[in-house]
Amino acid sequence: MSIEQVRQCYEDMAGTWTGCDWPTKFGAMELDLIDCSAIEATAMAVESVGDQATDEWWSASCWLRHVERKADDAAVQGALALAAANAEEWPEALHHAEQAWLLECESGRPLTPESRPSWQQLHKAIAAMNRPVAPQRQMSAAETPIGVKRELTAIKAEMDRLTHRVEELACLEAAAPVEMYVEQYV
Numbered sequence: 001m002s003i004e005q006v007r008q009c010y011e012d013m014a015g016t017w018t019g020c021d022w023p024t025k026f027g028a029m030e031l032d033l034i035d036c037s038a039i040e041a042t043a044m045a046v047e048s049v050g051d052q053a054t055d056e057w058w059s060a061s062c063w064l065r066h067v068e069r070k071a072d073d074a075a076v077q078g079a080l081a082l083a084a085a086n087a088e089e090w091p092e093a094l095h096h097a098e099q100a101w102l103l104e105c106e107s108g109r110p111l112t113p114e115s116r117p118s119w120q121q122l123h124k125a126i127a128a129m130n131r132p133v134a135p136q137r138q139m140s141a142a143e144t145p146i147g148v149k150r151e152l153t154a155i156k157a158e159m160d161r162l163t164h165r166v167e168e169l170a171c172l173e174a175a176a177p178v179e180m181y182v183e184q185y186v
Contacts, residue, residue, distance in 0.1 A: 001128035003085060006093075007151075009125040010082045013117040014075065014158060018165075019068045022110050026063065027056045038064035038172060065169055070107035072162045072169075074100040074119055079155045085126055086148055097123040 024033045033041070038061050045057035081096035100119035105111075111120070 001125055003088075003129070006085050006122070006125045006129055007082065009122045010078060013078060013119060013122055016117045017071050017074070017104065017109070017119075019071055020064055026060050029053060029056045031056060031060055033060055033064060036060070036064065038062075038068055038169065042172065061172075065172065067107045067109075069166070069169060070103045072165050074103035074107075075162055076159065077103065078119055078122055079158055081122060081126060083152065083155055085129065086151055090126065090129055093126045093129075094123070097126045 019037055020033045020035070022034060024031065026033050041057050041061035041064050045054055045061055048054045048057055077096045077100035081093045081100060084090075084093035084096060097119065101123045104119045109118075111118070
């Protein structure tokens with residue numbers, strides 16, 4: 001295992017899991033929420049006001065917000081794992097990779113076959129590299145200050161995207177109770 005393989009594991013996973021990407025049978029209506037976002041579920045709840053489906057869609061929206069938050073938090077932990085791995089801080093890298101994988105498991109996302117990206121692969125790659133002292137070797141082009149700066153710039157862009165996504169979810173979460181309150185009196 002090499003640092004390039006760790007980076008490749010991160011690249012394979014980064015941005016691929018953003019929410020519910022598995023089949024579900026959610027609630028009494030057994031909604032299949034695969035590839036449905038919290039925003040889409042909220043829209044369905046609003047569209048179905050007065051229907052018995054309204055409560056199901058509101059519940060689905062809340063659950064999907066939870067899954068999306070776990071995905072965003074896992075992506076942050078994955079980026080931190082890569083940053084630590086680039087600095088050859090293997091115990092820290094392993095900790096962050098573990099957190100990413102744990103968040104993925106906590107979301108309810110099924111353990112995946114090796115063909116679908118999972119934070120588990122990053123954890124395995126970093127675990128294979130986890131060693132107290134890195135051996136002396138020639139730096140690759142990606143490990144030079146310019147290569148590391150490029151990598152950190154990409155990680156910062158991903159963190160900015162995730163921060164924006166978390167802010168969107170917080171706005172949605174703050175708006176949902178108001179919408180539910182308004183619907184009770186409409």
